[in-house]
Amino acid sequence: MAPASMAERGLTSARIRHYHHRVVLQRLRRLREASKADLARAANLTNTAIGEIVSDLQAFGLISVVGKRYHGQRGQPATLLRLEPTGAYGIGVRIDRNRIETALVDLGGHLIDKRSHDYPLPAPQEALAVVAADVADLKAIADGLSPGRVLGIGLAQPYNLGAWLDRLNLEIDTLSLWEGYDFAAALQSLTGLDVHAENDGTAAAIAELFYGFGRESDDFVYFFIGPAIGGGVVLGGDYRRGAQGNAGDVAMLPVPPSRLASVPPPKGPYDILLARASIAALMRHLGWHGRKIVGPHDLPAAIAANPAALEEWIADCVDALVGPVLSAQALLDVPNVVIDGDLGAPIMQEIVSRLETALAAAIPEARSAPVLRLGTFGSIAHALGAASLPLFIDFAPRATLSASARPIASLGETRLA
16 A cells, blocks of 8 residues: 555645755755755655745745856756755754863854863753853854844753763762753753753764765764764654663663773673773773873873774774674664764774774674764764754654644744744
């Protein structure tokens, strides 16, 4: 039986138009520049429909003319369109155990400005004051560029901030105060802006989906090697949250114990991926080799002084990743895995290259290893993903689009007016 059409599922013509607005924005994001004919083909819409939708989106200030295409065609040159960067903005807040970041991103995915505070995470009320001041600062910048076009705030933070501190080599007394504290609600009340909260790994995956590898593929699993290790799941062009917002929380996956002497033995027969494939594990290993490391800022010098220790950790990290990557592929049937991290492109590329070799050796019979991709954004992925979250919610053609979803037209009439 053929799948039911949108109309057959009870969607009104207005909601179908609402959905098509989002589809066209998505296709234009992927193509970067396109004519109406290009968009009609990509979105599987008629020329008449695409003309009306493009007119709508131009009126809302979300797309603009970028030039003409003169080569490779007959007749009049085609008018080329692009997303209008000043059409909308998102503000992203990343809360981590040792850092607070706030970023401003435009509709084109450009990082306009950001604020960073590198110190142990304070109590929630103190952090709230810091974040609110940074949000006000960045909103003023956005309003100076294009008034009234900030859609909201995306909040990215690890869940269970006070857990696994032994594995992260941390002693921060204030983290226990975050358990049960609704930072998103407090920030929304203080700023008056809508706040959308997600796990920090999911937020980084959203950046990759919206502005990175997601321009090429609708299906991938995302791993991010940071102070801990996190991730996200992208299926059918949408990110997946899971029952408690922890889909893609790869840090908790069981792995065999490490063979490195620097890794404390687990309490049972298995360890967790966090203990082996994380910057915390690298810092612990460098410290075991005699390098004093207070924080991530000490890493470059410590690595330069002992490249053999880095080599040992990379080998252990890759060994730990093989099982989780193959498990993700087996469970979700995804063709691609994106590996990103805070360690810089050369080290991350080395991890990806070695992991490709290890996967090829470990893949079961009659199966192919997933295609590995180096992530696009590195250390700015979480903040960029958080800032992209309001844009994604308001503009992406999500499978879960419901009657309560705001039409783009309503955004144009209110905050985008």
